[in-house]
Amino acid sequence: MSFKEKIDKNKLPEHIAIIMDGNGRWAKSRNKNRMLGHQEGVRRVREITETCAELGIKYLTVYAFSTENWDRPKFEVNALMQLLVVTIGKEIKTLMNNNIRLETIGDTNALPRNCVKELQKAADRTKDNDRMTLILALSYSSRWEIVDAAKRIAEKVRNSESDINEINEEFFSYNMCTAKYPDPELLIRTSGEYRISNFLLWQIAYAELYFTDKYWPDFKSEDLYEAIVDYQSRERRFGKTGEQIKETAG
Ligand code: FPP
Numbered sequence: 143m144s145f146k147e148k149i150d151k152n153k154l155p156e157h158i159a160i161i162m163d164g165n166g167r168w169a170k171s172r173n174k175n176r177m178l179g180h181q182e183g184v185r186r187v188r189e190i191t192e193t194c195a196e197l198g199i200k201y202l203t204v205y206a207f208s209t210e211n212w213d214r215p216k217f218e219v220n221a222l223m224q225l226l227v228v229t230i231g232k233e234i235k236t237l238m239n240n241n242i243r244l245e246t247i248g249d250t251n252a253l254p255r256n257c258v259k260e261l262q263k264a265a266d267r268t269k270d271n272d273r274m275t276l277i278l279a280l281s282y283s284s285r286w287e288i289v290d291a292a293k294r295i296a297e298k299v300r301n302s303e304s305d306i307n308e309i310n311e312e313f314f315s316y317n318m319c320t321a322k323y324p325d326p327e328l329l330i331r332t333s334g335e336y337r338i339s340n341f342l343l344w345q346i347a348y349a350e351l352y353f354t355d356k357y358w359p360d361f362k363s364e365d366l367y368e369a370i371v372d373y374q375s376r377e378r379r380f381g382k383t384g385e386q387i388k389e390t391a392g
Contacts, residue, residue, distance in 0.1 A: 145371050149197070155328040155373060158329075159202075160190070160330045161330070161341055162183055162332060163333035163357075164179075165182070165183040165357070167357055168358070177225070180222060181225065188233065193363040193366055194366070195242055201274065201275050201277065201326070206280055207282070209286050226280075227260045230260045230263075240274075245265055245275055246265070247277055247319045247320055248281045249281040253280060282341075291314060325345045325348065329346050329349045331353050332357060333355070350376050350378065
């Protein structure tokens, strides 16, 4: 039985988040330029996006460029931005054909103008699509997002739009750039690293974490199915006892 056949369609995660890691090492292991790894990585973004949509996943967030990635050599940063612009332009058609909405989270104002324009165009064109939402985390880091939310809240309190007693977890979430998405139930990281690297720290409080040794360019649909089957084998307790969970399920 393939992993795909083992998936229980009634227990799918609504939101999957992915830390796509290992493009550089994938290229290096083949004596190729790092950019070739990123190009192959884009192919996997396409494949995994389509696969998620076909399965019925509603939200897919991919960590495409972190705040820390700005510290990479300038030529790699420029090449990644260029790759992003070209890819977005080329993929609008696929997104439309698959009824997928494209959105971004992160400090997108820090991106080059042509990138912002291309992303805006894609977001506008795909805004009415409702099969799945693909969220690109760009110039994103969780600490940036949390500080940003704290600033917004402070501003509201200063302008007397909100009262300090209103601040609770829900209110805080509402002021984050991920406000309109449910928290991911499954977080996948490729390339054998066991870190979260400043990604959705607030939102993954109860997520199941799945790590694989495969480099991102090698992560195919079958690997996604395997991750989902693994996720479905886990008991999600949210701090309760196993018995309590079984009682509510029964
Ligand atoms: C991690 O590999 C990957 C990135 C920093 C960027 C990922 C970007 C893409 C796949 C392209 C994004 C484009 C779209 C359209 C979403 P790494 O370079 O950190 O690999 P390494 O750790 O082996 O060096």
